[in-house]
């Protein structure tokens with residue numbers, strides 16, 4: 308039996324797809340690159356914005372045709388497009404055989420006539436995905452309790468649940484044995500890790516527990532949520548040398564009234580304080596953020612505050628999105644999506660433009676320096692090696708080095724999006 312999984316959305320979805328794939332393989336299924344030749348096709352979907360849903364819907368249109376030709380094929384719709392009630396989805400997509408909420412892998416296995424009990428329970432602790440290379444994602448806390456007014460994630464992924472520390476350690480150790488050199492610990496608000504566990508270990512305790520695993524070279528983590536990012540966690544991280552100085556810390560808006568309407572749970576001043584703490588402990592830290600433009604009622608002046616904050620804090624990267632009303636959220640029910648589309652687009656472009664300049668300047672500052680890079684592989688198009696700096700910057704470079712090695716690269720060219728250079732101390736060829 309052959310399976311094909313198509314994934315959109317965040318790293319959590321990528322990790323979920325890997326886990327499902329690992330479970331299917333333990334049950335004897337084999338992965339195929341082409342949906343047309345698969346016995347089961349799974350769409351792992353995202354609903355964070357309308358655009359993400361539209362992509363899944365267009366994919367479903369193609370699957371409908373395949374299914375008409377091969378009715379014996381199983382089509383599964385998984386992930387954040389699937390809520391508690393599926394009647395509407397069933398009506399829209401009658402050719403879909405099974406709807407599974409995020410991580411409800413068992414529903415898919417049952418539809419295939421397999422017994423999920425063979426795989427060891429809810430988080431499938433015994434099912435570790437086969438790594439695709441040197442890097443792996445490891446979810447450590449599932450769900451989200453924050454209920455920002457615009458966001459569908461808590462509605463689709465449920466309440467926060469931390470995975471037991473030993474289970475995470477076990478999974479990371481298994482991944483490292485299979486060649487993984489860098490893990491990224493995942494959570495929607497990753498610093499909330501442990502608040503629901505006995506002894507209340509925090510994220511830095513968890514990192515301390517995996518830090519000693521031989522062969523593990525780097526640890527990353529995302530996404531950070533400012534109020535959960537305690538001094539204790541930051542100070543702990545700063546002392547663990549495998550933990551990379553790289554933060555994904557969404558601010559969403561630079562205006563207090565908008566932050567409050569979003570129910571983000573912090574003010575601009577509190578956010579600034581977190582950035583200052585990170586930079587005081589780790590001056591070389593790479594910091595990325597997320598921004599929503601055109602939130603209901605966002606005025607020109609409020610947007611200008613966001614723009615100024617980006618100029619002031621100088622992030623390495625900014626993910627900017629236009630507000631998209633999400634059915635079921637507070638903002639969708641109570642706040643009119645009043646900012647016109649063209650104004651949203653204008654604000655989006657303004658942020659992109661500003662950020663291109665800032666990232667260009669920051670990266671130019673790295674010209675001529677030597678950076679340790681974890682080699683991920685060779686680019687298919689240009690044949691050059693590539694990898695990332697500790698601060699999360701993509702580097703393409705010339706030379707010889709084995710995938711998984713950490714080598715020194717001299718930066719000889721920079722752009723707002725990436726760096727390039729050559730191996731500074733040639734590594735022995737493999």
Ligand code: SAH
Nearest residue numbers: 457458495530557597598628629630631633
């Ligand atoms: N947990 C993370 C991010 C989760 S969603 C956090 O707290 O920030 C990823 C990003 O999608 C968010 O950071 C936000 O910028 C964007 N996003 C979420 N809901 C959105 C919506 N309704 N419209 C536009 N962008 C949205």
Ligand code: SF4
Nearest residue numbers: 451453454455458460
């Ligand atoms: Fe969504 Fe807010 Fe939770 Fe992030 S913290 S997932 S934006 S509700």
Ligand code: F3S
Nearest residue numbers: 316317353354355387
């Ligand atoms: Fe999308 Fe769900 Fe992630 S909505 S961003 S796939 S948590």
